[in-house]
Amino acid sequence: MHIDHSKLVELLVETSGIEKDKIETQLTELVDEIREAISEGEAYEVDGLGIFSGIGNNMIFMPSEDLATEINYKYVGMEAIKIDDAPEKPKPSKEKKVKEDDDDPFAGLLGDDEDEPQESDSSFELDEPDEEEPKLSEKKIH
């Protein structure tokens, strides 16, 4: 949201209770004094707000210490943290690797018996059919 001149005057009247005309007069007076000081190469300090000064043709503003602190009230207690002291991540050792293999729940289930000869269970013996030729009874015909 942008607070323009008329809105600023309105807020100043609400907060201070001073009449609008007097606010506008004093605000104009303040601006003229600041510009005059800067044109003469001097800085102008407004208590509770900060310092206005000029560098070349530019006007710069440095907020007062109180104002700079107050607008950062949300971050009170937060300080710069040095992060170089973080512990190094340990390298995985070979011993650990072996242990991991031991914990493998599928170890030994697949492919571990490849080197061992396997007995073949696939030998089949064919059953020899019992071929009994039918016996013919011989009958003598007299």
Add this chain to the structure above:
Amino acid sequence: MTKEFLETLGIVIRDQIIMKNTVEVKGLGTFKPVHHNQRQEKRADGSNMVMPPKDTIEFTAEHKG
């Protein structure tokens, strides 16, 4: 200028900056809130620091034409 007026001006600008509003003072310039995120910074001695976030005021002077 009265002391009461100057105090009130400081309070009003501070409150508006905290509310993330820009404040224009006619004939002088505009005060704008600027937020700086937390950042990592490498210092001259080689150490790494994590800097906390902060808000600052950016002032843009009004140029009379």
